[in-house]
Amino acid sequence: xxxxxxxxxxxxxxxxxxxxxxxxxxxxxxxxxxxxxxxxxxxxxxxxxxxxxxxxxxxxxxxxxxxxxxxxxxxxxxxxxxxxxxxxxxxxxxxxxxxxxxxxxxxxxxxxxxxxxxxxxxxxxxxxxxxxxxxxxxxxxxxxxxxxxxxxxxxxxxxxxxxxxxxxxxxxxxxxxxxxxxxxxxxxxxxxxxxxxxxxxxxxxxxxxxxxxxxxxxxxxxxxxxxxxxxxxxxxxxxxxxxxxxxxxxxxxxxxxxxxxxxxxxxxxxxxxxxxxxxxxxxxxxxxxxxxxxxxxxxxxxxxxxxxxxxxxxxxxxxxxxxxxxxxxxxxxxxxxxxxxxxxxxxxxxxxxxxxxxxxxxxxxxxxxxxxxxxxxxxxxxxxxxxxxxxxxxxxxxxxxxx
Amino acid sequence: xxxxxxxxxxxxxxxxxxxxxxxxxxxxxxxxxxxxxxxxxxxxxxxxxxxxxxxxxxxxxxxxxxxxxxxxxxxxxxxxxxxxxxxxxxxxxxxxxxxxxxxxxxxxxxxxxxxxxxxxxxxxxxxxxxxxxxxxxxxxxxxxxxxxxxxxxxxxxxxxxxxxxxxxxxxxxxxxxxxxxxxxxxxxxxxxxxxxxxxxxxxxxxxxxxxxxxxxxxxxxxxxxxxxxxxxxxxxxxxxxxxxxxxxxxxxxxxxxxxxxxxxxxxxxxxxxxxxxxxxxxxxxxxxxxxxxxxxxxxxxxxxxxxxxxxxxxxxxxxxxxxxxxxxxxxxxxxxxxxxxxxxxxxxxxxxxxxxxxxxxxxxxxxxxxxxxxxxxxxxxxxxxxxxxx
Numbered sequence: 001x002x003x004x005x006x007x008x009x010x011x012x013x014x015x016x017x018x019x020x021x022x023x024x025x026x027x028x029x030x031x032x033x034x035x036x037x038x039x040x041x042x043x044x045x046x047x048x049x050x051x052x053x054x055x056x057x058x059x060x061x062x063x064x065x066x067x068x069x070x071x072x073x074x075x076x077x078x079x080x081x082x083x084x085x086x087x088x089x090x091x092x093x094x095x096x097x098x099x100x101x102x103x104x105x106x107x108x109x110x111x112x113x114x115x116x117x118x119x120x121x122x123x124x125x126x127x128x129x130x131x132x133x134x135x136x137x138x139x140x141x142x143x144x145x146x147x148x149x150x151x152x153x154x155x156x157x158x159x160x161x162x163x164x165x166x167x168x169x170x171x172x173x174x175x176x177x178x179x180x181x182x183x184x185x186x187x188x189x190x191x192x193x194x195x196x197x198x199x200x201x202x203x204x205x206x207x208x209x210x211x212x213x214x215x216x217x218x219x220x221x222x223x224x225x226x227x228x229x230x231x232x233x234x235x236x237x238x239x240x241x242x243x244x245x246x247x248x249x250x251x252x253x254x255x256x257x258x259x260x261x262x263x264x265x266x267x268x269x270x271x272x273x274x275x276x277x278x279x280x281x282x283x284x285x286x287x288x289x290x291x292x293x294x295x296x297x298x299x300x301x302x303x304x305x306x307x308x309x310x311x312x313x314x315x316x317x318x319x320x321x322x323x324x325x326x327x328x329x330x331x332x333x334x335x336x337x338x339x340x341x342x343x344x345x346x347x348x349x350x351x352x353x354x355x356x357x358x359x360x361x362x363x364x365x366x367x368x369x370x371x372x373x374x375x376x377x378x379x380x381x382x383x384x385x386x387x388x389x390x391x392x393x394x395x396x397x398x399x400x401x402x403x
Numbered sequence: 404x405x406x407x408x409x410x411x412x413x414x415x416x417x418x419x420x421x422x423x424x425x426x427x428x429x430x431x432x433x434x435x436x437x438x439x440x441x442x443x444x445x446x447x448x449x450x451x452x453x454x455x456x457x458x459x460x461x462x463x464x465x466x467x468x469x470x471x472x473x474x475x476x477x478x479x480x481x482x483x484x485x486x487x488x489x490x491x492x493x494x495x496x497x498x499x500x501x502x503x504x505x506x507x508x509x510x511x512x513x514x515x516x517x518x519x520x521x522x523x524x525x526x527x528x529x530x531x532x533x534x535x536x537x538x539x540x541x542x543x544x545x546x547x548x549x550x551x552x553x554x555x556x557x558x559x560x561x562x563x564x565x566x567x568x569x570x571x572x573x574x575x576x577x578x579x580x581x582x583x584x585x586x587x588x589x590x591x592x593x594x595x596x597x598x599x600x601x602x603x604x605x606x607x608x609x610x611x612x613x614x615x616x617x618x619x620x621x622x623x624x625x626x627x628x629x630x631x632x633x634x635x636x637x638x639x640x641x642x643x644x645x646x647x648x649x650x651x652x653x654x655x656x657x658x659x660x661x662x663x664x665x666x667x668x669x670x671x672x673x674x675x676x677x678x679x680x681x682x683x684x685x686x687x688x689x690x691x692x693x694x695x696x697x698x699x700x701x702x703x704x705x706x707x708x709x710x711x712x713x714x715x716x717x718x719x720x721x722x723x724x725x726x727x728x729x730x731x732x733x734x735x736x737x738x739x740x741x742x743x744x745x746x747x748x749x750x751x752x753x754x755x756x757x758x759x760x761x762x763x764x765x766x767x768x769x770x771x772x773x774x775x776x777x778x779x780x781x782x783x784x785x786x787x788x789x790x791x792x793x
Binding site: 039 | 438445450508518525529547609703705
């Protein structure tokens with residue numbers, strides 16, 4: 001019994017020692033401090049500023065009106081009045097508008113052929129042409145949304161006229177035009193904005209990547225300085241390795257709990273991003289997310305031989321991880337190989353879970369899969385890290401391990 | 404010139420000695436090309452999972468389900484009985500949208516009343532939400548049109564008249580240089596060269612500061628005849644060639660193998676790529692000169708490099724950013740590469756139109772020169788210190 005208590009107290013003492021040592025190393029390393037504190041707080045602020053406006057408003061477009069008629073002019077006026085686009089140029093010929101487009105003065109061209117009003121008068125289908133700048137999808141989206149909303153409005157106008165000619169008026173005409181109307185409800189981000197969609201994902205990714213980068217740098221530095229993966233107090237050398245891993249993890253966890261609170265709880269509220277998630281669900285979810293990220297980073301970190309390799313690996317994976325998370329490209333359409341590949345990274349489940357709790361108001365029950373996966377990852381990477389450290393301690397036993 | 408050559412050879416020797424970094428970076432770049440080209444090979448997501456909440460259970464609602472399922476854009480993966488079931492499925496991300504057909508829809512249609520369908524889409528996932536919404540709203544419009552057509556046929560209108568009644572105006576959309584509306588050219592053409600650029604930047608910062616860290620800066624400078632410009636060009640030239648080469652091959656794959664549209668000259672694009680890589684290296688030299696500590700310099704370069712992707716404006720246009728950030732966007736070479744790409748490949752612009760972007764890329768060489776001056780000063784002060792110690 002005495003032995004048992006001794007084990008526990010010495011274990012706790014060792015963990016505490018590793019913990020304080022790791023904190024000391026973090027706070028004395030300028031690069032790591034920069035990544036942990038400046039990186040994780042500055043990036044969200046910059047992203048918040050870059051993606052401040054949800055949608056593009058008043059995108060410049062040119063119109064070419066070969067029809068020169070009342071209906072086409074009415075269309076142009078209505079188009080100008082939409083929030084999405086602004087009719088900045090009235091051109092005489094299509095080539096004039098094309099030149100403006102090439103000079104990037106406009107992002108779209110609306111062209112009315114000369115038979116536009118004739119066809120309308122004859123009761124046929126009138127056509128208008130739309131040329132969209134595809135250099136950014138948001139340009140295309142704005143121009144297209146603007147033009148189709150005006151088109152729908154105009155269509156109703158024309159249809160009412162045509163039914164009136166056929167002797168159908170009033171409510172009968174309304175019913176005849178849209179016998180089965182539909183309402184559309186855009187859930188979770190009513191404005192359909194870019195900001196509410198991308199920034200929450202970026203916030204979670206920043207937490208993952210700064211933590212990953214910081215731990216990678218610390219491991220790399222230790223190796224560069226001729227140590228094993230972690231600097232350990234001398235007397236810990238022949239003890240069980242889990243004390244080192246737990247001690248280090250606790251140090252990162254302690255630093256990151258307030259950072260997560262700021263980035264993922266406070267900032268969505270400050271930036272006016274969706275935040276309909278329950279706070280207790282969020283907190284319960286963050287714990288395995290942080291643990292999995294820490295364990296994952298320590299596993300990868302033990303392969304990092306030089307400080308700057310860590311940085312390069314991390315940078316390179318940032319973009320890949322964003323895509324793997326399934327926020328940009330739907331998970332249902334990922335090739336199977338990449339889908340399973342994405343299960344290797346805590347960020348995949350972390351970002352998914354965070355968005356679903358925070359933006360979609362899901363409960364923990366609905367992110368069960370992600371939640372469990374993060375715990376599985378935490379456990380798995382923790383064990384792998386222990387194993388790797390064990391191997392390395394044996395390998396470098398002859399080398400000086402100083403405090 | 405001889406000194407420059409010497410320095411170039413010295414660098415090749417260093418690469419031969421420890422090729423680890425270059426191999427790592429090249430592998431990383433190759434991985435991103437393979438990853439992105441295979442990851443989004445569909446171009447535009449198809450068969451997105453959606454659901455139908457069928458409270459009507461009639462002939463009409465069943466037919467609607469089948470018709471939705473038959474469209475290319477979406478796939479009906481489930482039919483639910485209640486709204487809350489569908490909403491929970493959406494929160495579990497099993498579906499991106501759902502159509503609710505209330506009870507009594509069919510009988511109301513037959514009675515010439517107006518039943519309301521409801522269409523819910525998940526906008527928290529922009530691409531999937533928008534696309535599934537688009538398909539479902541088309542179905543919604545077609546449903547009305549189908550009923551309308553039946554009624555008019557019974558009244559004895561001709562098919563032409565009916566079409567004119569149902570669809571009086573039509574938009575004929577032309578998506579310039581990306582007629583499929585594919586996601587691939589939009590993301591990859593700027594992002595992949597961007598990754599190459601960021602790698603070039605990090606490597607430059609690392610290599611230059613490494614000379615100081617290992618205290619070999621004097622050997623390096625003397626190889627270059629005590630001329631910092633020669634030393635820098637000689638040192639960085641092998642990497643400029645290598646990264647530009649990979650970039651050009653990458654562009655060949657994208658515009659050749661993957662058939663992305665390039666209206667202008669491929670040569671112009673390659674020149675832009677070369678200048679872009681050089682500009683990123685120049686920024687690297689600048690950062691290395693500004694921050695003598697290697698660890699810190701690489702960290703700062705990493706932060707700057709990562710911002711390139713957002714600040715280039717290929718996903719979120721720069722015009723929609725706050726004015727201060729619009730100004731800052733000019734100091735990111737990727738922004739100018741993206742503008743050149745859009746001009747050359749998408750609009751087939753000639754030199755008279757895209758030269759300002761190339762000039763901007765050349766301006767970054769000045770940053771490189773300032774970095775060189777600073778580096779020179781560090782080298783001098785270091786050798787002075789060494790002399791004093793002696």
